[in-house]
Amino acid sequence: MLAVEDLHVRYGAIAALHGISLHVDAGEIVGLIGVNGAGKTTTLMTIAGVLKPTRGTITFEGSSIVGQTPEDIVRRGIALVPEGRRIFPALTVEENLRLGAATRADRAAIQQDIEEMCVRFPILGQRLRQPGGTLSGGEQQQLAIARGLMSRPSLLMLDEPSLGLAPMLVGEIFELVAQLRQTGVTILLVEQNVERTLEITDRVYLLNTGRVEFEGPSRELRQRVDIAGAYLGRAGQRSRRSQNLGDA
């Protein structure tokens, strides 16, 4: 569905990505993990068309999308729910959702989708007429995801949806992401919460300073203590502990 080959991206003089390759197949949940500054957000922003690569190709459903504007890339069926949620605080929840459907002209279906979002995210239904800025962090994240879904994307890219949320809400957001798969949308998930990410994804890419350090089934990474210990910190230690238990 999505194939990225040898992607290089620079911010002025600083190289952020040194040739990243990854692919996402239809129906998958793929994770992109790694520490701060590894290039996860840069990768998503480049796929979405906000950043222009200096080298490399991005192919989506068979055709290249490099050099296209963000406006056109959404129309191809890729939606990005960016880091920090970036909902419009002064606009009502409903206005936020409607703008999510800006690429569509089917008014009746848009209305239907809004009602569906209100069922899937009941809190949004209750707050439809409130400014987005009055929602709590977890509610804003739900709004950001719902707004992303309003364009009816085939690929949804989520950038750190659990960031800054209370531990209890983190679990809810991950459950939500896992459930989204049932709606038929393919997901590329960027996260720092490695443990949870490994639980809900099929495959992961581990980025480190702009390169792919590891790629493979999430199951496999959980057992790779060497990598887990070196790059993932706490989550790695914990999986090492569970492995030790298994040995014993």
Place this chain on the structure above:
Amino acid sequence: METLNQILQFLINALSLGGLYALMALGLTLVYGILKLVNFAYGELVMVGGYTLLLLGAGPFPWIVVALLSVSMAVLTSLLLERVAFRPVRDADPNTMLITSFAVSTLLQNAAILFISPRHKAVPMPSFFIENIQLGELLISKSDVVSLIVSLALLGLLTLFLKRTILGSALRAASDDFVMTRLLGIRANLVIAAAFGISGGLAGVVSLFWIGRLGSVVPFIGLTPVLIAFVASVIGGLESLTGAVIGGYLLGFLNVGLQLALPQHLLDYRQAFTFAIVILVLLFRPQGLIRGIHTREQV
């Protein structure tokens, strides 16, 4: 009775001037919100409206047609400037865009000097711009009443547009987070063109009443409106459309109030007093009266 009349007179004058200032400020703030560009060529849109009034006013058309054409010319000029002057430098340093706006402003002024005249040209105005209405003791100028009503009506229409239409929501959203609106598929060019178009329309309406007040047009006529618009927007916080409207009305009330309060020999320095008060306001509230919405968390 006399004080009541004076209060009424004051209110009508202040609301009429303030409404005009509010429209000026809105036109500037709309574009600033989205491009972070203070468009100093905004005053020249008022000039374009004024010269259209002058050139077509001598023709056979009824005034209202000429007025509509003037507003349309200001809209078209604004859209054209966006297309040929600002779009090519949109991704450049913000200062480049600012300097472009000065360049465009100077260019248009000089074009008017060269092709029309450097001198004041009297603009024919319909009778209601000159006549007064006598209501008992009260003497009200018709143009004040019309500009008061038109500005309120336009503010109402604009509010409806911004709150009730998708393009309106997109404009508000874009002034908060332009990249995010593009990520949702809202065309950058459309949003920016809409902002410039509306801004031009507001400048066009302002030109009708501004030139109605002055009775003539001159290449530098846009200077005062753009200055007032800028100051009113800054008072309002520059980021907020509501702020711009409040700033405009505040400036109108200040100006008319000073006209009444100041002794005769100081009247010429009215602007200096206005700006002194503005400086005072900003000393105590440097962020302007209404702060832009920046609740987005920095992570």
